[in-house]
Amino acid sequence: MTATKKLRKLTKREHSAAANLAAATVEFIQLQNRESHPAGEFDSARRFQPAETFECCNGLRMPSRSFPFSLMIHARTASHVAEIFKTEAADIKKIKRLWDKYEKGEHPENSTYHKILKATLDEKDFPAFTPEFRQNQIFKFAAAIILEKAKKEKNQICL
Numbered sequence: 001m002t003a004t005k006k007l008r009k010l011t012k013r014e015h016s017a018a019a020n021l022a023a024a025t026v027e028f029i030q031l032q033n034r035e036s037h038p039a040g041e042f043d044s045a046r047r048f049q050p051a052e053t054f055e056c057c058n059g060l061r062m063p064s065r066s067f068p069f070s071l072m073i074h075a076r077t078a079s080h081v082a083e084i085f086k087t088e089a090a091d092i093k094k095i096k097r098l099w100d101k102y103e104k105g106e107h108p109e110n111s112t113y114h115k116i117l118k119a120t121l122d123e124k125d126f127p128a129f130t131p132e133f134r135q136n137q138i139f140k141f142a143a144a145i146i147l148e149k150a151k152k153e154k155n156q157i158c159l
Contacts (some may be wrong), residue, residue: 017087018146022139024085025095029138031076032096038075048072054083095141104139 030036037138047063050071056079061070074080078096082089 021140
């Protein structure tokens with residue numbers, strides 16, 4: 001079975017999980033690169049308050065005049081983005097590491113992820129390294145990770 005056939009066989013739940021994970025990863029990468037900013041507002045003392053707070057925000061230093069960006073820094077983390085998109089931070093970090101290697105050209109030729117990307121790469125639709133290309137490729141990384149997880153879970157159930 002080729003990699004393209006594997007991607008086409010995602011169930012609706014897996015497809016939605018992959019899309020959600022890809023969106024979370026794109027958001028995380030944009031936040032880390034300062035291409036976008038966390039949702040929230042500043043008060044009169046220029047302290048940042050995020051639009052939403054989650055369990056991951058509990059126990060953090062509250063913004064003060066000395067440290068006005070403590071929650072903004074946290075809102076750029078994988079754990080906070082994972083809470084927003086209801087995914088796992090470890091998966092977001094894994095895809096980001098894979099994406100960074102892919103962008104640098106350091107991805108091993110024989111890896112599963114490289115094979116999936118090579119089999120599904122279509123630069124006619126997405127010229128290399130445009131935002132659309134990035135989102136398409138990150139979705140494919142996410143789909144590969146979702147498939148890998150489903151395969152591991154299936155093997156554990158069979159034992």
